[in-house]
Amino acid sequence: MSDAADSGFDLKRDLTHRDVSQLLFQVSEIVDERTYLQHGIEAGPGDVVVDAGANVGVAAAFFAAECGVAEVHSFEPVPANHELLVRNVERLPAVHTYRYGLAEKEQTVSFVYYEGAAAMSSSYADPDRDREMVGRVLADLGVDEEEIRLRLESSFEPISVSCRLRPLSAVIDEQEIDRIDLLKIDVERAELDVLEGIEDRHWSLVRQVVAEVHDEEGRLDRVRRLLAARGMEVVVDQDERMRSTGVFVVYAKR
Numbered sequence: 333m334s335d336a337a338d339s340g341f342d343l344k345r346d347l348t349h350r351d352v353s354q355l356l357f358q359v360s361e362i363v364d365e366r367t368y369l370q371h372g373i374e375a376g377p378g379d380v381v382v383d384a385g386a387n388v389g390v391a392a393a394f395f396a397a398e399c400g401v402a403e404v405h406s407f408e409p410v411p412a413n414h415e416l417l418v419r420n421v422e423r424l425p426a427v428h429t430y431r432y433g434l435a436e437k438e439q440t441v442s443f444v445y446y447e448g449a450a451a452m453s454s455s456y457a458d459p460d461r462d463r464e465m466v467g468r469v470l471a472d473l474g475v476d477e478e479e480i481r482l483r484l485e486s487s488f489e490p491i492s493v494s495c496r497l498r499p500l501s502a503v504i505d506e507q508e509i510d511r512i513d514l515l516k517i518d519v520e521r522a523e524l525d526v527l528e529g530i531e532d533r534h535w536s537l538v539r540q541v542v543a544e545v546h547d548e549e550g551r552l553d554r555v556r557r558l559l560a561a562r563g564m565e566v567v568v569d570q571d572e573r574m575r576s577t578g579v580f581v582v583y584a585k586r
Contacts (some may be wrong), residue, residue, distance in 0.1 A: 343390075347390060362391050363398065367581065370583060381404045385408070385516075387450065391518070406427055409496060414429065438502070441494075443493050444457035444459070470483065472573065499529030500529045515543075521551075523555055547579070565585055
């Protein structure tokens with residue numbers, strides 16, 4: 333039995349968020365629908381997970397409390413999100429939090445933080461584009477125009493925050509991580525940045541990858557080719573709810 337199970341941690345009771353609707357959506361997607369455990373991807377006792385784009389910690393809590401993994405290394409550079417991440421996983425000793433994100437090199441960059449759509453905060457965020465994309469998804473789900481307008485009215489007010497980014501290989505060396513059974517990536521258009529921060533000498537440590545990919549400027553094909561070149565079998569899937577967007581999920585394993 334995992335430490336999380338011993339503590340009585342309940343994913344649907346013990347997680348918190350500034351916006352309950354955002355939390356409920358993430359819990360539904362990650363916990364109920366098992367988004368990260370499709371197409372043969374597994375996570376279980378003894379595994380080590382790297383959580384790139386941890387947001388407020390729903391995925392980290394899921395891997396620790398539900399799957400019982402040994403370690404989750406969770407990276408979240410946005411200060412407001414990181415604050416909630418720490419609060420949400422404080423009872424889960426398997427989760428280690430880092431107040432920086434992952435990228436191809438060490439740098440400090442400006443992120444756009446959306447309080448009303450915190451999971452979409454990113455160095456690549458664009459309020460007009462992001463608002464329009466979410467509007468299309470809501471319309472496809474049958475939400476009427478007035479409700480869409482109300483939902484989007486204040487969700488994408490941009491707040492500029494300074495965030496530190498580091499390459500995963502530097503973290504692997506510092507933390508002496510000897511394997512990554514699952515690398516989960518949800519970083520809002522910075523997917524390739526994370527993957528390119530892994531040096532050749534460390535790729536043999538990575539057993540599985542699940543990455544949300546925004547297919548812009550050929551990014552999906554580049555991610556697929558990069559993973560295949562590392563000896564992984566790759567499957568690309570798309571949630572029916574995202575059919576009018578360029579957002580896909582890539583599943584890769586050795």
